[in-house]
Amino acid sequence: MPIPVRLPLCAAALVALAAPALAKDKEEPGTAPPATYQAVLDCQKITDAAARLACFDRSVTAMADATQKKDVVVIDRATIRETKRGLFGISLPRIKLFGGNDDVEVNQIESTISGTSSAKDGMSVFVLADGSRWKQTDGRYTYPKPGQKIVVKRAALGSFMANVNDQPGVRVIRLPD
Structure with missing residues (x-):
């Protein structure tokens, strides 16, 4: 690569590497204690x-x-984990609501199916024991039944896969409550 082309690339790489270090110096909103x-x-x-x-x-x-007065709320790691489990599959903005505890990431949930229905397009809708609703978006028809075990996992590019009764996975999305 000629030198004139390499110089801007090196400068861009240095800026990209320095950005996280500079960001650490600035206190992010919500990180200071009450x-x-x-x-x-x-x-x-x-x-x-x-x-x-x-x-x-x-x-x-x-x-x-x-x-x-609920001006200050105290939560423990187990409560954070349970809350994140309940929000699994819902697209939320990136906020430091839980103090930035990324070590409490939920990548899958295991539950049982408490109810099923069919969407207008004929795909299955699963209602889990916690009340969350998931709709199959592609794959083979699953014909789920109440009481069957279901595992919903994070998949590539922000998608989710569900395995009903240990059968091969189908792609699903979480429906609003």
């Missing part, structure tokens, strides 16, 4: 024991009030 939580953390810095205890009492009371 003020009521930060107040509890700030109490740790107080050296006088009586003042530190008074600070903890004030800030913990404020946090309890904020939690009761």
Whole structure:
């Protein structure tokens, strides 16, 4: 490759590699802890024991009030996992609703079919035990029955595949509730 062509390509590669590092320096919205939580953390810095205890009492009371009013919501990893499982298959905007915990990614769900119907195009619609509805979009006809096991997995390019009773997979989409 001639030198004049290589130079812009190298510059573009350096910019692309530097972008994530520069983005880390800027605090993303929603990543800073709420003020009521930060107040509890700030109490740790107080050296006088009586003042530190008074600070903890004030800030913990404020946090309890904020939690009761639903201004602050405390969730654990199991709740995040269950919520993401319930949202599996729904296209949502990329937001840091769960604090950016990408290590709690749901790539498949296993359930049972609680009901079935046919769409206008003749394809099957599955209702899972959790109430989510999935429609077959292509593949062979499955003729699912209530009570059968179903596994829905992420597939290529944002699509989903469902296996009913360990049969070969068919492509499905999640229907709005």
